[in-house]
Amino acid sequence: MKRGGILTNAALWLIALFALAPLAWMVSVSMMAPGEASHFPPPLLPAHPTVANFASLFADTDMARYLVNSLILATLATAISLTFNVTAGYAFAKLRFTGRDRIFRLLLTALVIPAQVAMIPLFLICKMLGVVDSFAGVLIPSIASVFGIFLVRQYALSIPDEMLEAARIDGASEGRIFRSIVLPTLKPILATLATFSFLGSWSDFLWPLIILNDSSKQTLPVALANLSREHVQDVELMMAGSVVTLLPVLLLFLLLQRYYIAGLMAGSVKG
């Protein structure tokens, strides 16, 4: 029994090493002098830790701008997705309207269609609307999502009908009921949806790559992909760029882990 415990825990820590070593290595190399990482055997720690790579990243490239772009876009995407998905999710769960269940089933069926199928016409629509190369264009696919509506609906089902009816009898409007009764009850799922939307927008790659050509509007992942093609040899600089890209999402995840995992569990039902 004792030996089993040691083996189990050793295996667990080995997997943890596998999961974390690349991220630790990134942080370490980001603080090395230029060229230091390209030696054999590969150095694990910087000889003289320096923040010079971060300084040159922000001085010589437009990293600061891309960081701001990504922050603005992820924040807007989160706000928009919350507005549209929460009202719709609540309506699908608790309000009665013609064709409600039929429409909801149709939405769920649509989950089997990969988003990339829509991308080419979506690009042409954006072109017609004149939003290619703009933040509005980046945000268009994240306005409403079937997953978001589904997530909110499943949670909103647990709101007791009696509570809503009582408010209606008291003469509260539907808008008032939504604001003062529904939204407070939905708080945990709002946090879940917000975390998903923010992380999703922050990490999105293919769509921003398609819709943004103007380099001043690029997001961090798109800019990082371009930079890494130009600066193939500058390992230390690229690792500094990766740190800047990953730090916000890793911090956000550590803070909101509970909500993120809750959403993941609900999402796995969608298969």
Added chain:
Amino acid sequence: MNREAAACGFVAPALVALGLFFFVPVVAALILSFTDFDIYAVADLTNLRFVGLDNYRQLLRTPLFWKALGNTAWFVVLGVPLSIAMSLAAALLLDSKLARFKGFLRTAYFAPVVTTLVAVAVIWRYLLHAKFGLVNWLLGGVGIGPIDWLGDPRWSMPAIVLFAVWKNFGYNMIIILAGLQTIPAELHEAARIDGASAWQRLRHVTLPGLAPVLLVVSILTMAGYFQLFAEPYVMTQGGPAESTVSILYFMYEQGFKWWNLGFASAVAFVLFAIMFALTLLQLRVSERWTR
């Protein structure tokens, strides 16, 4: 009625957005795939012609499409079982009564999942460097000669699989962990009393109990892996010798590098059809098994 109007007010904005920016584009993509929509049509729509099934016919005659299909299939065949095996191993170990520091370990395993794909792909490109990479240094320690991971067409896809397993195993692990909680403890207890070994209990109690979860997880993972794109875009640019050109990478190049939007739409639909067929097949096979 008043309440019906209010309900519509709540639901309509999201439905209109989904309709305009998802359902209309999907239908439009199908129509586009029957046209010769190209750079001239982008400039002037009167240049657009219907060509029937020509795009699909041409697709079947394009060697790079077959190559991309083969590459993607190889990535799925290698990547899905390895990813799920890793997730399953991590979940079983974490679920063990002997495990310590479970909360920390679970967070550590999940960290790669929330990372931004492009940023970690850049990291792995250097980790897999033939001369100075950490991976080859570690392998050298156990006597395995240096492998040119991203430069050798035989190793480029396995390298991307290794990266994908690292990035994704935490996701399925969480779902499998939840699945493990649903297996009644009495079943394990009964098997133990009957003298079943740990291995027999895993084989005859845990795995059958997990079957529905494993099915969901494998469908989700397969669907995700068919959409391989950013990894080759960042790590190999489709190379070496086109060994990492995936279906989506092919679609992206056709659509947004060469502006063959009609042809690229046909590629998108073929991808969709394959994923749909495989999902149905998996569901059918599992039905047969559970009966």
